Amino acid sequence: MQIFEKAPAKINLSLDVLHKRNDGFHEVEMVMTTIDLADRIELTSLESGKITIESESRFVPNDQRNLAYRAAKLMKDQYKVNEGVNIFIEKNIPVAAGLAGGSSDAAAVLRGVNRLWNIHASYDELAELGAKIGSDVAFCVYGGTALATGRGEKITKLPSPPPCWVVLAKPSIGVSTQTIYQALSLEKAVHPNTEAMIKALHMGNFYGICAEVGNTLENVTMKLHEEVGQIKEQMRQAGADAVLMSGSGPTVFSLVSQDARAHRIYNSLKGFCEEVYMVRMLGYQEKTC
Numbered sequence: 254m255q256i257f258e259k260a261p262a263k264i265n266l267s268l269d270v271l272h273k274r275n276d277g278f279h280e281v282e283m284v285m286t287t288i289d290l291a292d293r294i295e296l297t298s299l300e301s302g303k304i305t306i307e308s309e310s311r312f313v314p315n316d317q318r319n320l321a322y323r324a325a326k327l328m329k330d331q332y333k334v335n336e337g338v339n340i341f342i343e344k345n346i347p348v349a350a351g352l353a354g355g356s357s358d359a360a361a362v363l364r365g366v367n368r369l370w371n372i373h374a375s376y377d378e379l380a381e382l383g384a385k386i387g388s389d390v391a392f393c394v395y396g397g398t399a400l401a402t403g404r405g406e407k408i409t410k411l412p413s414p415p416p417c418w419v420v421l422a423k424p425s426i427g428v429s430t431q432t433i434y435q436a437l438s439l440e441k442a443v444h445p446n447t448e449a450m451i452k453a454l455h456m457g458n459f460y461g462i463c464a465e466v467g468n469t470l471e472n473v474t475m476k477l478h479e480e481v482g483q484i485k486e487q488m489r490q491a492g493a494d495a496v497l498m499s500g501s502g503p504t505v506f507s508l509v510s511q512d513a514r515a516h517r518i519y520n521s522l523k524g525f526c527e528e529v530y531m532v533r534m535l536g537y538q539e540k541t542c
């Protein structure tokens with residue numbers, strides 16, 4: 254049997270870091286939403302009981318280090334499944350970009366093998382398991398728009414933003430999340446107003462959302478990689494309604510309501526960056542098992 258799962262990228266509309274915890278992680282408040290830039294996951298059941306990974310991308314490991322492998326292994330162990338699975342990853346989301354590509358692949362595998370192996374676990378159970386793989390996996394299990402707290406694994410659903418264009422540009426560098434969190438100095442940090450962002454989402458106020466975007470990690474990554482600041486400036490000048498770095502970076506996104514402006518931003522970045530995307534937000538979808 255073979256099934257498919259879509260694994261969409263996320264952007265952080267706001268990302269606040271509150272304090273460093275005793276376990277080494279940081280307590281965060283993040284408003285995240287999924288966008289229509291997605292990997293495609295193909296799952297084929299294997300009677301041998303093995304978990305195998307295939308991908309045409311040279312940037313992702315095709316062994317136990319792949320987050321998708323870890324997701325399948327966790328499900329197999331937790332629910333004592335004899336069957337195996339071959340996981341083919343069509344990689345469209347840039348890697349180490351701040352877009353949760355690996356986390357979304359892992360979440361898609363959790364959802365996918367749940368169906369493939371007839372496990373019937375709830376999304377809450379999958380999210381709890383996913384949190385063992387990485388801080389962004391729980392959010393990626395549900396998708397849509399949500400507030401993520403704790404180290405990112407506690408999810409509260411939110412209304413999705415009004416439809417708009419999201420133009421993304423990734424400079425040709427990869428960023429390690431751990432390095433950025435380590436370089437963060439909380440005394441000098443800038444904090445977004447999460448409450449105001451949530452209020453703007455509840456009101457469906459696009460310009461209110463644009464006014465509240467903010468990311469505590471942005472200054473840290475920008476100091477290490479000047480390309481982030483340069484892309485932000487270029488997007489602003491080309492008429493973006495809001496501009497922000499996603500996650501720990503280095504991808505920068507802009508929110509744009511008008512088609513013509515979105516095209517202008519896309520075209521102005523195309524000569525500057527190899528990886529530029531113009532996509533829609535993905536609306537909130539109620540998912541049940």
Ligand SMILES: C[C@](O)(CO)[C@H](O)COP(=O)(O)OP(=O)(O)OC[C@H]1O[C@@H](n2ccc(N)nc2=O)[C@H](O)[C@@H]1O
Nearest residue numbers: 277278279281356387388389404405430431434500501
């Ligand atoms: C920056 C974000 O992408 C925003 O969505 C996430 O917070 C990162 O999520 P992720 O890539 O799933 O990160 P993880 O694999 O869980 O953690 C990678 C490393 O980032 C640091 N980390 C991550 C999350 C968090 N709340 N505090 C941290 O300090 C830790 O050093 C950790 O070892």
Ligand SMILES: Nc1ncnc2c1ncn2[C@@H]1O[C@H](COP(=O)(O)OP(=O)(O)OP(=O)(O)O)[C@@H](O)[C@H]1O
Nearest residue numbers: 319320348349350351352353354355356358389500
């Ligand atoms: N399926 C996968 N897709 C992408 N990267 C993977 C995958 N599995 C493991 N990795 C490894 O994870 C690292 C981070 O990749 P990823 O694309 O998830 O980063 P990211 O977009 O910055 O994530 P986040 O926004 O959650 O911090 C890479 O170095 C990559 O080798």
